[in-house]
Amino acid sequence: MLPGRRTLLRLGACLGAAAALRMLTAEDTGAPEGGAAGPAAGPQAAAPRLKSSAYRLEPMTAEAPPQYRTALPPVRRRPFLSMPELGPQTMVLTFDDGPDPRYTPQILGTLREYDVRAMFFVCGEMVTDNRDLLREMRDDGHVIGNHSWTHPLLIKMSREAVRDEMTRTSEVVEEVLGERPQWFRAPYGAWNRNSFEIGAELGMEPMGWTLDTLDWTTPGTETIVRRVRDGAAPGVVVLSHDAGGDRSQSVAALRTYLPRLLTSGYHLRVPPKRR
Template identity: 50%
Template sequence: YRLRPFTPGSAPGAAPPPPVPVRSEAALTLDLPGKKIALTLDDGPHPTYTPQVLKLLRKHKVPGTFFVIGENAHSHPDLVRAIADEGHLVANHSWSHPQLDTLSTKRVRRELGDTSDLIQDILGAPPGLARAPYGAWDKDALTVCAELGMEPLGWSVDTNDWARPGTSKITASVLDGAHSGAIVLTHDGGGDRSQTVTALGQVLPKLLDRGYELVLPA
């Protein structure tokens, strides 16, 4: 299915949001008209690379969605706040980056639930989106995701930047794969992400020049 925009959280005293249905798979594209693309970043926050990414997003006045690892968010709550304060979206990428479809339901609930609880403690509201490490969802994990009030989000453009293939290859993967409704997968944590930062500095102005609008998926 294609992810439709929704508004996570609610104002104090407002009616609770409707329950999230259990999805059969993660959304891979956006259900939005026009040339819109969502930039997503996984595995942060990282004390070196997340601030560099934020600086680039600020320079080009575009939003990003940061799928944070609970362990990293716990170590760097100031960066989680900085992401949100600059208008970007903070989402759930599990606590310790395990492959969810190999875990018991209890462990999946702990991985996703503890991360949602931490994000709520830091920002005052729980996340409305989750991404399974490696994109490895199964029925039980998708059920837990829905029970925690989150939509599962995948991607349609994979930069493979985690493997550090070189700035030019990361750049080409985004520009060649760009399409209306695309969800682009990159990383701001989990290792040396200097290639990703450099590539984003090249990619963002080119996407804007091509008439794309960078948006949040929620």
């Protein structure tokens, strides 16, 4: 795991809404698949070197998302960006890139204190050394999602490499918890036909976000709190991180905005498990 490389990729990936939406729909019109080779299958394999690119989906934070739940299974062409069906005054908190023994336990502790459930999109290579944290997430009632194995830019990888990234993570989660994830989030919010189709084959629904806290830029605790406060609304899915860099601001911000959301009448829930 190389947090520095990941941060640089994220900084290089921020673009305007129009360009990002064109990327998201390119696969729907039959654009060629990315052909860059993915990482080797071994657990010690290094993630591929990627050039800075324009794939962070700013539209997820800029506009009210359409109702993607009308998409027909088995393969969706858009991720869920909000969850209004969970009930009025309900929001969803999500955390990416973990589990990390430095920050995940603190986030779990805060959620436990307020009896709140969240979604954790985990990277397989982080799970291998932090299996107890994964069990703790499950035991506390949180939803575990698949966030790939090494957090690569999937749209730059071959279909076989994408499948390997997603399958290995589902398998290690199943090995630890006895069941596979039912949700998947593409690293950097970069989706294409491969990720949707392979996710569906593995029994997972695609989850995006409505509100990006941009906590990975370490903008300051108060800035993160303000973004959540200003973006709070029924159905909103909040994106934060519990790994991938220094997440001390994310930890501190959660301690501040979570009780405020609850006091304001919001319910923090997770989608129910599919049978």
